[in-house]
Amino acid sequence: MADVVISRFPDLPRPDAPGPIAVVRDFVNTDDRETGVDRLVTAAGLTAYLQEEGLLQGSVRASRRDLDQALELRAVLRAALVAHHDGRSDPITGLGAAVERLEVHLTWSEDGPRLEPRRPGVQAALARIGIAAHEAARDGTWPRLKICSSDACEWAYFDHSKNQSRRWCEYGCGNRAKSRALRARRRAAT
Template identity: 80%
Template sequence: MADDVISRYPDLPRPEAPQAIATVRDFVNTDDLETGIDLLVTAVGLSTYLRDEGLLAGTARASRRDLEQARELRAGLRAALVANHDGSGAPVEMLGPAVERLELRLTWGEDGPRLEPSRAGVAAALARIGIAAYEAARDGTWPRLKICSSDACEWAYFDHSKNQSRRWCEYGCGNRAKSRALRERRRAAL
């Protein structure tokens, strides 16, 4: 599902992450603060993104209401990832309402209980993103999904570090910050 993000940035390495994490990470990264590219500006952009990511099948098209819901979901998820980064916990006031609007149902099959979208189309695609967040929380990987510390970047990333202490994404932000700090210390020493 990360193919669209990678196709927009072909020179970037494709970071490994569990599928549920990749789904949420890539959705949050539809708003690239560094380049100013936001894939969710129009309903057509939302439909295209969801279709490219394999979350939306057929000819379903997003409405203005779907776009508002998607942007609310993305904002809630981003706020939760910032909270993961700074250790303050998921901000229920942001994520709660965004997730509560998703149309889900609980089913029970031979493999046990499962959350599924209760509708088709764009509503189902957005529900799949919410389900991915739920699966990441359930399997314990959710706290590893964070936002890069670089104010210029703020890219969502999966923290692979053993002690979950990484502060920057995979794309060199940490190196740039360390180089900048070194230059500043050298200038101050002169």
């Protein structure tokens, strides 16, 4: 996915993640559970997000049908990341069907085989997100994409730990949980 720009705002702090997995992580994080801000409430919001991420060019606009498909894709991807967090590898209901509807096809070049979107516009942009998930699965980084254990956060993050055992995102949720547990133990001891 070398032709996909991960962000037009490289100066904003984003924890490192390999390119394909960052595309999926950022898409799942369009629903910020901590702040209650969902960037994909409207078709215009979907269009703006895809354009900002470099997944959609030109004057193409998302339809309500595109938005419904994007919301379905995001929901099944989030479910897969929750399963990664729980250490499960069982198939996620709906993930195969959602990705299948993205309509990709296999192309060949001197660089070898590649998955490409079959349809143009917003459908191609959504297909690129599905292709990114496929590439992450192929390169072995897919199980490292997880959902933060904090019920208040639930942010998608890339687990950089050697044994893939991280439970919290990069934004201090682990420290807050550990501090609460320590205070609770101290209160119980007194």
